Amino acid sequence: MSVVARIWARMRSSKTVMVSGGILCVIALLAAIGPWISPNEYVAADFGNILRAPTLSAGHVFGTDDLGRDLFVRTMMGVQVTFAVALVASVVSLLIGVLYGATAGFVGGRVDAVMMRLVDTLYATPFIFFVILLLVVFERNFLLIFVAIGAINWLDMARIVRGQTLSLREREFVQAAQLIGVSTPRIILRHIAPNLVGVVIVYVTLTIPQAILIESFLSFLGLGIQEPQTSLGKLVNDGTDQMEGASWMLLIPATLLAVLLLCFNFLGDGMRDLLDSRQSR
């Protein structure tokens, strides 16, 4: 685990990374424990408190919506969805992107040319519209959205990993492995992949805001997470409908989504700066 330890040591030296990472941890913790300790349920309607502004006395710290549901629990649920999207999309883009990029870069030649041409072609297609098409055609389910988002995000990863692999391929330890007859898949897994960890971690953080954005965009349009489940995009949409009488319904989820995206963006930027400063040295 020395690679991880080294990355951690470097992360601690950047104020941007530590502050945005810290805020994200606090929000994640709140979203994990909040619904659990709150007396309210996310589907339960409190008919005595419909469209109640945020208050401590009635037990609804973020207020309630037009159906009398507690917005603290619902907002925290939305945050959970956001983090779940971040996680699943990262894993999917990581798996496809790293394998694809490493294969293209390592095998090289015509295979590389064809594989990267495909990436270029896919890159030029407006994926978000395809995801919407996918959601129109098939049932709108959780998993489909998550996988679709991950499947969009792997392209960047594949490009970066390919570039790195191209340079790694020429290094002595890889040639040594080839010389003693290690098979290509094994070289990619054992010798190439571990050396990609640093770059991959940085680019995963950079693709996370993108994934979150897509999910909340779809949910905002009513094509993503469906009632009674909710996500921040959906909450912003509900808030938009009720903004004239109940501005908290809009402002609370909007602020949270903005803060989350801002922190993930700063985190990614900070991590990239760390990587760049190492490469330029």
Next chain:
Amino acid sequence: MLRYTLRRLLGAIPTLFLVIVLAFLLVHAAPGGPFDDERALPADIEANIAAAYHLDEPLPMQFLRYLGGVVQGDFGPSYSYRDYTVSELIGRSFPVSVHLGILAMIVAVVTGVSIGVIAALNRNSALDKIVMGFAMTGISIPVFVIAPVLVLFLAVKLQWLPASWTGSEGASRLLLPVLSLALPQIAYVARLTRASLIEVLSSDFIRTARAQGLGTAAIVRYHALKPAMLPVLSYMGPAVAAVLTGSVVVEEIFGIPGLGQLFVRGSLNRDYTLVLGVVIFYATLIVLLNLLVDLLYGAIDPRIRRR
């Protein structure tokens, strides 16, 4: 230049073909048909409907028929808007979106470049840091968060501007939608301009210009701005795509009868042909605009053409 143009044009064809094939297959992989209803139809009526929409033909035939139509700008009939073809619906709503999109792009480029230049000239000052902090915020916050919040404060609370498209006229109803669409792009353009202008300003020919006694304003105006605009120009492709995607939510929020709203309504109604048509239309538009940007880039910077 002609060879370059031709090569790029031919390169766009496989992309477009892939888009049409993928979109078509997706729609036809759908479980159930577009006319499946709660109430079962008599078998002969069902057969008639299938024949009228050519759904009884084998898939490759259907695809060729569709492709033939698309090449001629015919996307077939809409399933949920009776008596309208998809092309008619697109033709009716697209001009509204174009109007909005072009205005947003102009606002984004003019404001973004100005902010970027100011930030670059005052590099590392407090002003620069504040402006770039705002830019990061603008990039991070999506249109569908910016737009409702702007409506809440400027239309509902302060009542300066109308909150919706219908029931108002002229420039006032355009202001909020255009602003919502432009804000994230302003932020991107400002960041790009700042970074590239800083780089250009440190090059040798600028030092020569300074040595000749030119003032900062003249240097930026006559020497630095043009080369610094290249990254901004290459961002125009993604920017148009982002404005298109943004217009989908902005039109929904403000109730603007444009292509984005048509697309969302079609998606929620499961109007297969409409959604398929709009996806292909959007994709073609984005691919062609990317191509146009590339060609412009090649025209301005001869180094690109030779690659």
